[in-house]
Every structure is written in C-alpha cells, then in structure tokens.
Amino acid sequence: MNLSTSEENYIKSIYxxxxxxxxxxxxxxAKELNTKAASVTDMLKKLKTKxxxxxERYYGFKLNEKGTQTALSIIRRHRxxxxxxxxKLGFDWDKVHIIAEELEHVSSIELIKKLDSYLGxxxxxxxxxxxxxxxxxLPSIKQINLxxxxxxxxGVVSSVSNQSTQMLEMLNHYxxxxxxxxxxxxxFDFDKSLEIKLPKQPAxxxxxxxxxxxxxxxx
Amino acid sequence: MNLSTSEENYIKSIYxxxxxxxxxxxxxxAKELNTKAASVTDMLKKLKTKxxxxxERYYGFKLNEKGTQTALSIIRRHRxxxxxxxxKLGFDWDKVHIIAEELEHVSSIELIKKLDSYLGxxxxxxxxxxxxxxxxxLPSIKQINLxxxxxxxxGVVSSVSNQSTQMLEMLNHYxxxxxxxxxxxxxFDFDKSLEIKLPKQPAxxxxxxxxxxxxxxxx
DNA sequence: TATAATTTTTAGGTTTGTCTAAATTTTATT
DNA sequence: AATAAAATTTAGACAAACCTAAAAATTATA
Numbered sequence: 001m002n003l004s005t006s007e008e009n010y011i012k013s014i015y016x017x018x019x020x021x022x023x024x025x026x027x028x029x030a031k032e033l034n035t036k037a038a039s040v041t042d043m044l045k046k047l048k049t050k051x052x053x054x055x056e057r058y059y060g061f062k063l064n065e066k067g068t069q070t071a072l073s074i075i076r077r078h079r080x081x082x083x084x085x086x087x088k089l090g091f092d093w094d095k096v097h098i099i100a101e102e103l104e105h106v107s108s109i110e111l112i113k114k115l116d117s118y119l120g121x122x123x124x125x126x127x128x129x130x131x132x133x134x135x136x137x138l139p140s141i142k143q144i145n146l147x148x149x150x151x152x153x154x155g156v157v158s159s160v161s162n163q164s165t166q167m168l169e170m171l172n173h174y175x176x177x178x179x180x181x182x183x184x185x186x187x188f189d190f191d192k193s194l195e196i197k198l199p200k201q202p203a204x205x206x207x208x209x210x211x212x213x214x215x216x217x218x219x
Numbered sequence: 220m221n222l223s224t225s226e227e228n229y230i231k232s233i234y235x236x237x238x239x240x241x242x243x244x245x246x247x248x249a250k251e252l253n254t255k256a257a258s259v260t261d262m263l264k265k266l267k268t269k270x271x272x273x274x275e276r277y278y279g280f281k282l283n284e285k286g287t288q289t290a291l292s293i294i295r296r297h298r299x300x301x302x303x304x305x306x307k308l309g310f311d312w313d314k315v316h317i318i319a320e321e322l323e324h325v326s327s328i329e330l331i332k333k334l335d336s337y338l339g340x341x342x343x344x345x346x347x348x349x350x351x352x353x354x355x356x357l358p359s360i361k362q363i364n365l366x367x368x369x370x371x372x373x374g375v376v377s378s379v380s381n382q383s384t385q386m387l388e389m390l391n392h393y394x395x396x397x398x399x400x401x402x403x404x405x406x407f408d409f410d411k412s413l414e415i416k417l418p419k420q421p422a423x424x425x426x427x428x429x430x431x432x433x434x435x436x437x438x
Numbered sequence: 439t440a441t442a443a444t445t446t447t448t449a450g451g452t453t454t455g456t457c458t459a460a461a462t463t464t465t466a467t468t
Numbered sequence: 469a470a471t472a473a474a475a476t477t478t479a480g481a482c483a484a485a486c487c488t489a490a491a492a493a494t495t496a497t498a
Contacts, residue, residue, distance in 0.1 A: 004485090006485065036486080036488085038486085038487070038489095039485070039486055039487070042484095042485075043485080059494090
C-alpha cells in the first residue's frame with residue numbers, strides 16, 4: 001500500500017492518541033496535527049476507504065489491524081532514523097525529532113532493512129522509546145534504575161530523572177548519554193558508590209545519588 | 220528559500236540538461252521529468268517569479284546564478300546520500316539512485332553538514348560523479364585510465380568501461396569496486412601487466428586489458 | 439425533556455501540481 | 469514568401485490536502 005506523507009502522518013497521530021484513549025475524536029486529532037476538524041473528517045473518509053481505520057460518522061474512530069501495522073512501520077522508520085542521527089551523526093537527542101519526521105516518509109523497504117542492521121538492530125531509540133521490529137512487534141524491555149542493574153550486566157541508558165544543568169554537565173563529563181552502554185564493575189558497600197564502565201572509556205566511580213537518577217534498559 | 224519537492228526536481232533536471240545544451244527547451248524537460256509540456260510551462264512561470272531561472276516566453280530558458288546554486292545544493296545532497304548508501308549501508312552502487320532521489324529533498328542544513336563530515340567529506344560519489352562542496356563548488360578532479368596512473372600514486376576507482384558479467388566478476392574477486400583506493404606497485408614491461416595494491420588486501424597482478432577498462436580519479 | 443453547548447460533518451473554495459485539447463508562435467520546407 | 473510542421477503556451481479541468489462558515493448530530497444541563 002502506497003501512502004502519501006499526509007496519510008502517514010494521520011495514521012501515526014491516531015496511533016499515538018490511541019495509547020491514552022480507546023477511541024479517538026476529531027478535535028483531538030486536529031489539534032495533534034495542527035489542522036482543522038474539517039480537514040480531519042476529509043482524511044478519515046479516505047483512510048476508511050483504504051481500510052486502515054474503523055470509522056462511524058459522528059462516533060470516533062480507531063486504527064484496525066492493518067492501520068496499526070502501518071503505524072508501527074512508520075514509527076519503526078522514525079525511531080531508526082533518530083537512532084542514526086544521534087549514534088552516527090552526533091546530533092543531540094533533543095534535536096532529531098523534526099528531521100526524523102521527514103526521513104520517516106522515505107519508503108524503501110530495503111533501505112530500512114539495511115539501516116537497521118547497520119545500526120546493530122537497536123531496540124531503543126535515543127528518547128528511550130522502543131523500536132518496533134520488522135514484523136511490527138514492540139520489544140518488551142524493562143526499564144530499571146542503574147542502581148538495580150546486576151553486576152557485569154550491560155544496560156542501555158534510557159532516561160535521566162534529574163535534568164538539572166549540573167547533572168547533565170556531570171553526565172557529559174563521564175560520557176554518559178541516552179543510549180550509552182553501561183556496566184557495573186563493582187559496588188562499594190561503604191558509601192554505596194559504583195564503579196561503572198562504558199565502551200572505549202576508562203572505568204569511573206559515581207555516587208549512589210547519581211546512579212539513582214539514571215535509568216537503563218536491560219533484558 | 221523553501222522549495223517543494225517538485226520545484227527541486229525541475230531545478231535539478233534543468234541543471235542536468237544544461238550540461239549538454241546552452242539553453243533548454245520545454246519538450247526536453249517534459250521528457251526528462253516524465254510529464255507534459257503544459258505542466259512544464261506552468262512550472263517555468265513559477266520558477267521565474269521565484270527568480271531561479273531566466274525565461275522568455277517561447278524562447279527557452281536557463282538557470283540563473285541563484286538557480287544554479289540551488290541545483291548544486293540539491294545535487295550535493297543527492298550524491299552524499301548515494302555515498303552513504305553504498306559506503307555505509309552496503310548497497311550496490313547501481314541501486315541507490317532512486318532512494319537518493321527521495322532523501323535529497325530532506326531539507327535540514329545541519330543534517331547535510333553532519334552527514335558530510337561523518338562520511339569524511341567525500342569528493343566523489345559511487346557513480347564517479349563529483350560532489351559539490353558546501354559553497355556549491357565542484358571539486359576539480361581528473362579522471363584517468365588506471366594504466367596511466369603514476370607509480371605509487373593512489374587513485375580512486377571512478378568507473379569501469381566494460382560492464383560485462385565476466386569483468387565485474389573479476390573485479391569482485393580482486394575486491395575492486397567504485398570508490399576503491401588503488402595504487403600501482405610495479406609495471407612489467409614484458410606483457411604490460413601491473414602489480415596493484417588495495418588497502419587491507421595482498422598485492423595482485425592484473426593484465427593491461429583489465430587495467431585499461433578501469434578509470435580512477437587522482438589529484 | 440427541552441434547550442443549550444459541543445462536536446462533527448457538509449458545502450463550497452483555495453493552492454499546488456498535474457492533465458487534455460485548442461490556440462499561438464516559431465521554425466522548416468517548398 | 470507562403471504554408472506546413474513542430475514547439476510552446478493558454479484555457480479549462482481535476483485530484484489532493486487544506487481552509488472557513490454553516491448545518492447537523494450528539495452530549496450536557498437546567
């Protein structure tokens with residue numbers, strides 16, 4: 001099925017709105033897409049004829065199976081590109097969303113397949129969101145406190161609860177960012193500090209306080 | 220200046236047609252873009268009001284300075300993406316054009332800047348075409364026969380004149396492809412064969428016949 | 439439950455980029 | 469130079485995606 005950029009954006013937005021509401025309404029979608037309710041109605045009719053949504057005049061709508069799979073494949077493309085922009089091109093993770101919004105509409109299947117394996121089949125994007133696999137399945141990944149990561153198990157930094165400048169400056173100093181691979185070498189019972197290790201960097205020690213602000217994914 | 224995908228495609232096609240003809244005509248452009256002459260005329264009016272072309276009703280048209288710079292920046296994006304697809308994602312060089320046609324319209328300047336430096340500021344794309352720099356200047360690179368490459372000077376494989384399966388199979392065996400770095404260690408006067416060296420590979424010997432089919436860039 | 443408020447849809451228009459068919463203009467030919 | 473051929477442009481339409489304003493349906497409230 002060949003979809004326009006606009007159709008893809010509608011599908012994606014419906015998917016996101018559905019996460020918090022069983023059925024979506026026209027005004028909410030219009031707001032999400034920075035457009036008007038009338039435009040939404042027009043598009044809903046089109047998406048219905050393309051059998052991507054379930055839609056009853058005046059009674060909300062939702063993605064059907066086909067629509068959901070379509071949404072997941074768009075989200076997959078978006079998140080893989082975000083990962084690429086941060087991991088390979090060195091963008092800050094908070095600057096990549098807009099660019100990925102454009103890249104996600106490039107439709108070659110082969111491209112995404114090769115990009116995925118080039119990036120090492122990542123499971124999590126730079127914002128800490130899971131990347132759907134080729135079959136549209138979301139990986140089930142548990143997010144835990146770095147402090148709770150078992151010794152010598154590798155975790156992927158997913159988020160940082162304290163976003164103060166001081167904290168970010170410190171993380172920057174240690175080379176820790178979203179997506180960083182992190183391992184605990186040793187714990188010190190005396191003050192509960194941790195010796196951690198990141199790839200291509202010397203081991204370093206962080207306090208319990210810092211560790212508790214860092215969240216990681218591990219499987 | 221923010222241009223639509225369609226406008227960018229027109230600019231790019233005019234640029235390419237101008238390489239072989241001083242002034243371009245409507246039918247040729249229509250053919251190049253797989254569209255109709257009437258559509259071309261419509262777009263020419265628009266490009267004229269945007270001051271990208273010089274255009275006189277019934278008397279052909281051509282890019283002005285602004286239009287030429289615009290074309291070069293689109294071509295720069297296209298060729299950088301082609302380089303990326305081949306060098307990083309492992310696409311065959313003859314499969315990347317269509318995908319790059321889509322990627323080239325993603326407009327972030329920062330993206331192209333970072334992509335360029337990530338790729339190592341390449342000067343030549345996988346088809347052997349020069350990549351315009353940030354200022355729209357085409358690098359001046361001479362393409363010569365591998366047979367004419369001076370001893371111990373490194374050349375970059377730019378094209379292969381004989382595209383037979385047998386030839387490609389042989390090049391593949393030697394690990395020679397578009398973009399390969401190649402150096403001549405020694406020439407044998409007896410049969411004019413050459414001992415060549417590629418990075419990370421043992422030296423090998425190729426015949427005069429093979430060498431004359433390979434073209435390289437060197438500065 | 440009747441009426442008010444809200445939500446959604448319809449009706450009719452706009453812009454971009456395309457098209458066909460007809461009308462112009464230029465170029466080629468006799 | 470007149471006419472035929474070719475190229476180009478105009479005129480008028482169409483589809484996609486958007487808009488405003490008005491109408492219709494649903495939901496909330498007095």
